[in-house]
Amino acid sequence: MRRREVILAGMSLPLAGLVGGSWLRVAAAAPADAATPFDDGTVPTLARELAARPFQPPDRALPPALDRIGYDQYRDYRYKADRALWRDAGLPFQAQFFHRGFLHKDRVDIYTVRDGKAAVFAYATDQFTYGRSPVPQAQDLGFAGFRLHAPINRPDYFDEVAVFLGASYFRAVGKGQAYGLSARGLALNTGDPQPEEFPVFKAFWLERPAPGADAVVVHALLDSPSAAAAFRFSIRPGVDTIFDVDMHLYPRVELAHAGIAPLTSMFDFDASDRLGIDDYRPAVHDSDGLAMLNGRGEQVWRPLQNPRAVQMSAFQDENPRGFGLMQRKRAFTDYLDLEADYQKRPSLWVEPRDDWGKGGVILVEIPTADEYHDNIVAFWRPQQALAAGSEHRFRYRLHWGRDHAWQPELAVVASTRIGKAAKAGVRLMVIELAGGRLAKLPADAKPQVDALASKGELRNAVAYHNPENGHWRMSFELDPRGQSDIELRARLTDASGPLSETWLYRWNG
Structure with a gap:
């Protein structure tokens, strides 16, 4: 199981008890077939009202039979495909829902929206199959979450x-x-x-898509002890699946350590970080690097690490153009894993749609001993604390896909390989670069290595053509001279300017 599945499932309660006299109380108390007015301002209003009141600890109560179930039993609780939302209407999207139980004990209320009216989507035991487990007796359990299906790979099948x-x-x-x-x-x-x-999503509103629509809209209400927020997601599946996100954030307290557009992934090992690894596979990770396109137009690549201790890196910026956790290795031979298919894992790129001001992209890397726990987090942190009692709006686009071309004229880092050099204690860095103007240079060209180290000494920096695949390499030796936490920076240039994106690395000794 992964960290994202075992991370706190907690902190929700039935919405009817949250905001006295509000839309939520009216909607939750209404008959199942009743409808309540709804528009794009509804959930932000609810979030603002919620943040103006003290946080209420969650009620996670479940019937004993559901409270005690384990992982295998929970997997037997499956939503019936023939009961999927919108299935009978022949629309281009369908939704199925998750049962509460095991680690997912929080109640999540679901509403459907049609023609400006929202109605409760009610839980019923006959929506699920339960395998060999008994059918729960409770009739108003709510749901734990949901999944969306659309014909993304072929026109006659609705994929998740x-x-x-x-x-x-x-x-x-x-x-x-x-x-x-x-x-x-x-x-x-x-x-x-x-x-x-x-924080947790406490409720979702799923807008009924129009026939032939290429996107579906989902609204969400988020709550936590420190803040409430409203989200609008416009989700468009495709070669890249695109989420247009509109977030209204309402802090209860001053937020000095908020993470906007947070991403969570797993990095176990690769050729840049194999010390102590005894594994037949050459690499194991969901993402292999943090990519950034900063407000100055510099394209940056920071290979991920599985550190010996938690390490946090801050990349200061103003009005970033984007950042993301990317999976660049795309061949089966990069992993040789017939079950995990790491070569098929998506990259995720965050594209701000407004000026976000001053702040920084934060990268948190946590030690992990296996591939089953997420240990990488990246997000944007505003420089100024977010004031309590005010509204903060962030709009951004999420690109779930294979690759992303920011500045096509620049070569990108295809791999980072690190090993011992001829002299004891010295490390050899070999960075493979692919594409851009670099790929058009003759093999005998002489690009320059622009490399710096915050400590120690860099020696023998060279650039050379790789005739086996048409790529270029830059390599150099690092003599730490007894130092650790050395920040490295390198790129290839010529008379016309940068030939490659900027490679960053932290050497820990």
């Missing part, structure tokens, strides 16, 4: 393309891909000394 389950986690895939990394609604205190806070 996105899932919202657990705290504020959600995942998606592009065409031909398999689930990998996750996104979250909001990160609070991630990587900081104080305990991390895990």
